[in-house]
Amino acid sequence: VKTIKVNLAQNTYEIRIGTGLLEQVGNRLEALGFKEKVVIITNPTVDGLYGQKLKGSLESAGLEVATLIVPDGEEYKSLEEAGKLYEQLGDFQAERNTPILALGGGVIGDLAGFVAATYLRGVPLVQIPTTLLAQVDSSIGGKVAVNHGKLKNNIGTFYQPRLVVADTDTLRTLPEVEFKNGLAEVIKYGIISDKTIFDAVAEKVPEIEWYYIGVARCAAIKADIVEKDEKDLGLRNILNYGHTVGHAIEIASDYSIKHGQGVAIGMVAAAWISREMGILSQNNLVTIRKTIVGAGLPVTLPDLPLEEILQAMQHDKKKVSGHLRFILPKTIGEVVVNDKVEMGLVEKILKGMYE
Numbered sequence: 120v121k122t123i124k125v126n127l128a129q130n131t132y133e134i135r136i137g138t139g140l141l142e143q144v145g146n147r148l149e150a151l152g153f154k155e156k157v158v159i160i161t162n163p164t165v166d167g168l169y170g171q172k173l174k175g176s177l178e179s180a181g182l183e184v185a186t187l188i189v190p191d192g193e194e195y196k197s198l199e200e201a202g203k204l205y206e207q208l209g210d211f212q213a214e215r216n217t218p219i220l221a222l223g224g225g226v227i228g229d230l231a232g233f234v235a236a237t238y239l240r241g242v243p244l245v246q247i248p249t250t251l252l253a254q255v256d257s258s259i260g261g262k263v264a265v266n267h268g269k270l271k272n273n274i275g276t277f278y279q280p281r282l283v284v285a286d287t288d289t290l291r292t293l294p295e296v297e298f299k300n301g302l303a304e305v306i307k308y309g310i311i312s313d314k315t316i317f318d319a320v321a322e323k324v325p326e327i328e329w330y331y332i333g334v335a336r337c338a339a340i341k342a343d344i345v346e347k348d349e350k351d352l353g354l355r356n357i358l359n360y361g362h363t364v365g366h367a368i369e370i371a372s373d374y375s376i377k378h379g380q381g382v383a384i385g386m387v388a389a390a391w392i393s394r395e396m397g398i399l400s401q402n403n404l405v406t407i408r409k410t411i412v413g414a415g416l417p418v419t420l421p422d423l424p425l426e427e428i429l430q431a432m433q434h435d436k437k438k439v440s441g442h443l444r445f446i447l448p449k450t451i452g453e454v455v456v457n458d459k460v461e462m463g464l465v466e467k468i469l470k471g472m473y474e
């Protein structure tokens with residue numbers, strides 16, 4: 120087991136990464152002082168795979184468990200589903216000290232986190248991420264949100280979990296396409312902060328090694344960034360590398376393009392913009408693109424009107440007074456934040472990114 124501490128002013132918590140951890144959640148909760156009721160929020164897919172194992176662990180620790188199921192899919196990360204969960208929490212008579220356990224990928228983590236932050240003005244949250252993306256990224260750092268119309272992720276708050284348990288055994292059942300989705304964020308960490316992670320993906324270190332080493336390395340980078348800038352006022356922005364264009368593609372495609380795929384295309388777009396602005400070398404642009412292709416991720420724009428992608432970008436929360444904010448790679452392992460990327464340049468690059 121690898122333990123990473125996230126030290127924050129209001130709340131310090133542990134991220135535990137390793138195998139066989141689902142079975143230990145009950146004991147962990149006992150150690151944190153939770154004694155009575157506990158609520159699991161998950162979806163049918165993850166519940167079918169891991170619901171019983173988690174529930175068993177909680178019940179052996181003497182906890183009374185309710186499992187609340189949300190349908191599987193990004194479209195259910197909504198206020199409507201949050202509303203249904205509030206009602207079910209009320210029916211179960213969940214109280215201020217009743218922890219909510221988010222068992223699943225980033226969708227469940229964001230939605231259950233949002234509900235935990237708002238139900239009774241906040242109940243304890245435990246993240247139990249089961250996708251690569253959630254283990255390396257979304258379960259850490261306290262950003263919780265739902266989507267609303269075109270406001271992707273924009274209805275939310277910062278709400279740190281009490282504990283994150285990343286059982287890497289769960290990654291074994293992850294569909295190939297979801298593993299690749301997570302790899303997009305892994306490549307992101309490589310480009311923004313640690314070239315050795317990037318190289319490991321480029322050299323195709325076997326998936327199995329990611330289960331133990333990669334997840335912990337990426338989680339440690341995220342924890343470090345969050346400690347320095349919990350509320351995303353500066354440094355934390357760099358985690359949005361690839362996300363300006365990525366989010367726009369997700370929205371314009373009505374979420375038929377998954378987060379990791381959008382981010383992959385967005386990372387290439389931002390690298391291209393960076394090269395045009397004389398910040399990144401041509402060589403590094405080629406290496407970035409090649410590595411993303413090698414990971415089985417897309418690097419060209421899907422068949423969507425450019426207008427719609429550009430329009431979705433206008434709604435981006437990273438927009439600063441007319442210009443767009445982009446995270447631009449300087450080299451592999453270092454990025455800069457640039458608030459002055461001109462729409463015209465973005466348009467030109469994106470036009471060249473259709474197949």
Ligand SMILES: NC(=O)c1ccc[n+]([C@@H]2O[C@H](COP(=O)([O-])OP(=O)(O)OC[C@H]3O[C@@H](n4cnc5c(N)ncnc54)[C@H](O)[C@@H]3O)[C@@H](O)[C@H]2O)c1
Pocket residue numbers: 162164165168191192193196223224225226227229249250251252253256257258259260261262263272289290291292293294297300378379
């Ligand atoms: N809060 C943050 O900081 C943050 C950061 C990045 C992404 N996100 C959000 O995360 C979401 C994407 O998360 P995701 O990629 O995990 O998608 P997801 O939650 O939709 O999970 C992907 C699919 O894998 C299934 N699944 C989950 N665990 C499984 C397992 N162990 N075995 C088999 N199948 C499994 C799910 O049921 C789902 O069908 C997006 O909504 C994105 O906005 C949030």
Ligand SMILES: [Zn+2]
Pocket residue numbers: 256304362378382
């Ligand atoms: Zn992301």
